[in-house]
Amino acid sequence: MKSPRRRARELAVQAIYQAGINKTAAPEIAKNIHELSQTSNMDEELFNKLFFGAQTHAAEYMEKISPLLDRDEKDLSPIERAVLLVACHELSTMPETPYPVIINEAIEVTKTFGGTDGHKFVNGILDQLASRIRPDEPRRKG
Secondary structure, eight states, X not given: OOOHHHHHHHHHHHHHHHHHHHOOOHHHHHHHHHHHSOOTTSOHHHHHHHHHHHHHTHHHHHHHHGGGOSSXXXXXXXXXXXXXXXXXXXXXXXXXXXXXXXXXXXHHHHHHHSOTTHHHHHHHHHHHHHHHHOTTSOOOOO
């Protein structure tokens, strides 16, 4: 069984994905997520922070992410883009969560929803992004 925080991250990624594909207003997407998904095992507060924060600051976060990409931003899969935006928001605004946890969660969400090797791509981008956003946080070894 997935933790409430993992479920919140998964649903935030799904919501950002929907926002990118459908161009629907964020409150309507959040309502749809609650109606169509099993949200009983979800950290509601975390979902709201991640989804609305990543949605609100998407352009700003893409400015941070784009220089790290090995392809044009328009060539990102919608899932990879959603995962990167959600993780960037968490790295930027939730210092209480250690960056390795954020990266591991993003990798797991990408494995669930993304392409075959998408998690490797997301890992590489987020490792670089974490060192830029949190330069004073100790780096993991290896």
